[in-house]
Amino acid sequence: MNDDSELEAMLRSLRPGSLPADLRQNLTHPPAPVGKGPPSRLLWLALPLAAAAAITLGFFLPPRHAPAPAETVTLRQSQSRLVESRSLEVVRVDDELWELAEQKWVDEDLTLCSSSPVAIKLTTTRHERVWQPVRFD
Amino acid sequence: MEDSPPTAESRLWQAWLSEHGEWFLLYARQQTRSEADAKDVFQEALFDAWRRASGAIPDKALVLATIRRRAIDLGRSADRRVRRENDFGGARTPWFVTDFDAGDTRDFLATAVRDLPENLREVLILRIWGEMSFPEIASLTGAPVPTATSRYRYALERLRESLAELQP
Structure with missing residues (x-):
């Protein structure tokens, strides 16, 4: 047996002191799990009160009508107006007179959407050159 | 009740x-x-x-x-x-049970353990009474295994020196 073994054996023979009485008293029972303790008296009182309040509110509050499922409706109106026509040339073809005219058109697009209070109006101006028969009405 | x-x-x-x-x-x-x-x-x-x-x-x-x-x-x-x-x-x-029949050596040893430097004493207690391995002690204390081992050796050495003072 070497010196270390002898000393270690002597150390092991020292028994740690027992738990003091006050500590032993505190440790009679294991700790209660957190969050699993018995409900307090306050909780027993609060639950029926909360239920009663909910029922009372149910009587006095106006019934809520569930909104109809939102359905988006889009209306679109298009309109083209001839605002100007200018004759550029008149030619005879097979005993018929034809006129080359330059026309000015205004196109208006109006869009209305049910999901938005805003109306969108789009106006564009375009020029066209067209051949048309000359009429003498 | x-x-x-x-x-x-x-x-x-x-x-x-x-x-x-x-x-x-x-x-x-x-x-x-x-x-x-x-x-x-x-x-x-x-x-x-x-x-x-x-x-x-x-x-x-x-x-x-x-x-x-x-x-x-x-x-x-x-x-x-x-x-x-x-x-x-x-x-x-007292940290240890007093045994009046065991003589002065045990009481002296108990006092010597208590008076060890804290880092040596911790390793000694974990090793002797906790029956922990040096890797386990190292893991707990955050010291490398060789450090834990040498602290234990130093602790035993200190205690041996203290006991030598008791010898006539």
Whole structure:
């Protein structure tokens, strides 16, 4: 047996002191799990009160009508107006007179959407050159 | 009021306390500088470890680590320092069971253990009474395994020197 073994054996023979009485008293029972303790008296009182309040509110509050499922409706109106026509040339073809005219058109697009209070109006101006028969009405 | 019969958990708790309680308290005592702090740390650590284990026997290392952490937190607290100083003025609570038949050597050895430097004493207690391996001690204390081993050797050496003073 070497010196270390002898000393270690002597150390092991020292028994740690027992738990003091006050500590032993505190440790009679294991700790209660957190969050699993018995409900307090306050909780027993609060639950029926909360239920009663909910029922009372149910009587006095106006019934809520569930909104109809939102359905988006889009209306679109298009309109083209001839605002100007200018004759550029008149030619005879097979005993018929034809006129080359330059026309000015205004196109208006109006869009209305049910999901938005805003109306969108789009106006564009375009020029066209067209051949048309000359009429003498 | 009549006590209710102990539950299975309560019996498990008592068995665990009987088996390990004394040396857990010894470790708490060596980690703190007053008996009051040791009791606080010990009780809080045991409750904490038991809750964490969710009904199973807590791991020994977990309890020791909790004691260690709480003792460090306590040591940083200013009001606890005052309490320690007050406590230090009183009689020292013995860490080991006094055996009057065993002679002076055991009492001398118990005192010598207590008077070891804290880092040496911690390793000695974990090794002798905790029956922990050096890797386990290293893991708990945060010291490398060779450091833990050499601290243990230094502790034994110091104790041997102290005992030599007793020889005629």
